[in-house]
Amino acid sequence: MIVNAETQALIAKFLDNPDDVEVSFQLAHWRSLSNENENYFQQLSEIWVMSSNGAVLDEINERKSVLELNRSLPNHANQKNIVLKWIGSIAAISLLSFVSYWALSTKSETLLTRSTHNGQTDSVFLADGSKIMLAENSTLIYPKVFNKNTRTVYLNKGKAFFLIFKDHKHPFKVIMKESSVSVLGTSFNIALSNNKIDLDVKTGVVSFLPYDKGKTSFLKADEAITYFINSNRIVTRSSLNGDAWLTKNLVFVEAPLEDVCKQLSEYYHVDIKLSGDLMHDKKLNADFKSNSLHEVLQILNVTYGFKTKKIKDIIYLKIPN
Amino acid sequence: MKNVDNIETGLELQNVIINNNTVAFTYFYKSYFSKLLLASNSYLKDAALAEEVVQNVFLKIWENPYQLGEVKLVKPYFYRIVINLSLNSLKRKKSLDQHHLKIANQLTDDEIDILDEENEVIALLHSEIDKLPAQCKKIFKLSRFEGQKYKQIATQLNISEKTVENHIGNALKILRGRFLNDETLNKKGKGYLKLISIFL
Numbered sequence: 046m047i048v049n050a051e052t053q054a055l056i057a058k059f060l061d062n063p064d065d066v067e068v069s070f071q072l073a074h075w076r077s078l079s080n081e082n083e084n085y086f087q088q089l090s091e092i093w094v095m096s097s098n099g100a101v102l103d104e105i106n107e108r109k110s111v112l113e114l115n116r117s118l119p120n121h122a123n124q125k126n127i128v129l130k131w132i133g134s135i136a137a138i139s140l141l142s143f144v145s146y147w148a149l150s151t152k153s154e155t156l157l158t159r160s161t162h163n164g165q166t167d168s169v170f171l172a173d174g175s176k177i178m179l180a181e182n183s184t185l186i187y188p189k190v191f192n193k194n195t196r197t198v199y200l201n202k203g204k205a206f207f208l209i210f211k212d213h214k215h216p217f218k219v220i221m222k223e224s225s226v227s228v229l230g231t232s233f234n235i236a237l238s239n240n241k242i243d244l245d246v247k248t249g250v251v252s253f254l255p256y257d258k259g260k261t262s263f264l265k266a267d268e269a270i271t272y273f274i275n276s277n278r279i280v281t282r283s284s285l286n287g288d289a290w291l292t293k294n295l296v297f298v299e300a301p302l303e304d305v306c307k308q309l310s311e312y313y314h315v316d317i318k319l320s321g322d323l324m325h326d327k328k329l330n331a332d333f334k335s336n337s338l339h340e341v342l343q344i345l346n347v348t349y350g351f352k353t354k355k356i357k358d359i360i361y362l363k364i365p366n
Numbered sequence: 367m368k369n370v371d372n373i374e375t376g377l378e379l380q381n382v383i384i385n386n387n388t389v390a391f392t393y394f395y396k397s398y399f400s401k402l403l404l405a406s407n408s409y410l411k412d413a414a415l416a417e418e419v420v421q422n423v424f425l426k427i428w429e430n431p432y433q434l435g436e437v438k439l440v441k442p443y444f445y446r447i448v449i450n451l452s453l454n455s456l457k458r459k460k461s462l463d464q465h466h467l468k469i470a471n472q473l474t475d476d477e478i479d480i481l482d483e484e485n486e487v488i489a490l491l492h493s494e495i496d497k498l499p500a501q502c503k504k505i506f507k508l509s510r511f512e513g514q515k516y517k518q519i520a521t522q523l524n525i526s527e528k529t530v531e532n533h534i535g536n537a538l539k540i541l542r543g544r545f546l547n548d549e550t551l552n553k554k555g556k557g558y559l560k561l562i563s564i565f566l
Binding site: 048050052053054055056057058060061062085088089092093095096097098099100101102103104105107110111113114115117118119120 | 386388389391392395396399400403404407413414416417421424425428429487488489491492495506507509510511512513515516528531532534535536538539541542545
C-alpha cells in the first residue's frame, strides 16, 4: 500500500509524543478510514518499539567478538593429524576472506585517523582482526576496511605495538615517512621520532625498507634495528624493552649500563646519566614489573650498590667500585 | 554464509567440537551471538559484561564438550546457561532474590523459542537500521537508541522538527518495506511479516 510522506511523518510525530491532542485526532481519523491504514499504523509502531530494543547491539562489535572467539579456541583435534590441521588452517583463512569479502561488499574504503595525547594510550582494531596499540602522542592512519592486495596503515608519529593477523594473501605494511615495514602476520613495535625509527620484532619475520629502492633488511623475533633517517644508517641492536610502554615490564639481560640509563630515561621521561668510573665494564641483569622510577632506583641501590643523586632535572647513577 | 542451522542437538555440536571444526563453531557462535547478547543484557544492562558472559559460555563449552552428549536441544540449553550466568553475575553485585533464578530455570522450551524469535527480529531490525541512509540513520538512532525527543534532536543537529519527523517517518517506512518484501529476511522459511502480526 502507498502511504504519503505526510502521513508517515504524522505517525512518526505521534509515536514521539502520543500526548499531542491535535496529532492524535488527525491520526485517529486516518486510522479509521480503512483496515489497511490501521494495520499499517500498527506495524510502524511495532517497528518503533522493537527497534529501541536493539540499542545494546550498537555498543558491541559483533565481528570483532566473532574473530576474538575464533582465535581463542584451543586446539582439540589429535595433534598428529596434520591433514586435519592443514584443512583447519585453510578453513580459517577462508573464514577470514569471507569476513573481508563481506566487509568489502558492504563498505567502501575510508581512511580513519587515531591520535593519542600526553599520557594517553589507545588501541585500534583493524577490519582484518589485527590490533594496534598506540602509545602516547602518536598518530595512526588506517582504512576502515582493507580492499587492496596489501593491507596498508600509516604511522605518522609516535610509537605503536602491532599485533597482525596472519593473512598470506594480503601482506601488512606500515608506512612511516619514506620507510616501510612489511609482514605477513606477526607482532612488533615501532617507535618513530624526527630523526630515527626503532623497530623491535616480538614474533615472526618482519622486513624493513628504509626508503624507496633502498636495501631491505629482514628481522626475526627478538631482533631490532634503529634506522637513522638523516644519515640513512641502519644499526642492529638487541631488542630490549621496545614494548615496555605497553607491557610495563623492563627487562635487562647483560645490558651495558649506558643502555640501561638510556632506556630508563625513555621509559620514565627523565634524564638519567652515569657518573663515577666510566671505564667500567659492568652489565646489568634485572626485571622490573610495573615499578615506579623510585622503586627501580631503590632496587639498583640495594642489589648493585648504585648511589643516586639528583642535580636539577638530571638523575646521576654513580657506578659502584 | 555457512549453514549451521543443522546444529540442533547436543550431540551434533559435540561432533563439531571434537572434530576441532573451529570454523563451524565460529559460525555457530555468530548465529547466536546477537540473540544471546540481548538475552543477557536484559538482566545485566551492560553490553560489555553481557558480551563477556556469552563469549565465556561458548569457550567453556568448546573446552569441555563431553557433557553435551546428553543435551537434547542446544538452543534452550544455551539460553538457560547464559541467563543463569547473567543472573549469577548480577547476584554478586546486588543481593538478588533466589526466585529470579528459579524463574530462569522454569523457562520452558516453548517460551525460549518465543524469546529467541523475538531476539532474532530485534537483531535483524538492528542490522537493517544500519543500512538506512546516513542522515536518516543518525536521526533514527538518536530517537530510538538514545531515547531523545524530536525537539532535542532538531536542536542538536540544527534542523527543524519537521525534518526530523520526515526522516523518522521515512525510516519506519523503509524498515517496514524490508521486513515485508525482502526475501533475505525470509530465509529459513520464516515469515517475519507473520511474526510482526503475531506481536500486534
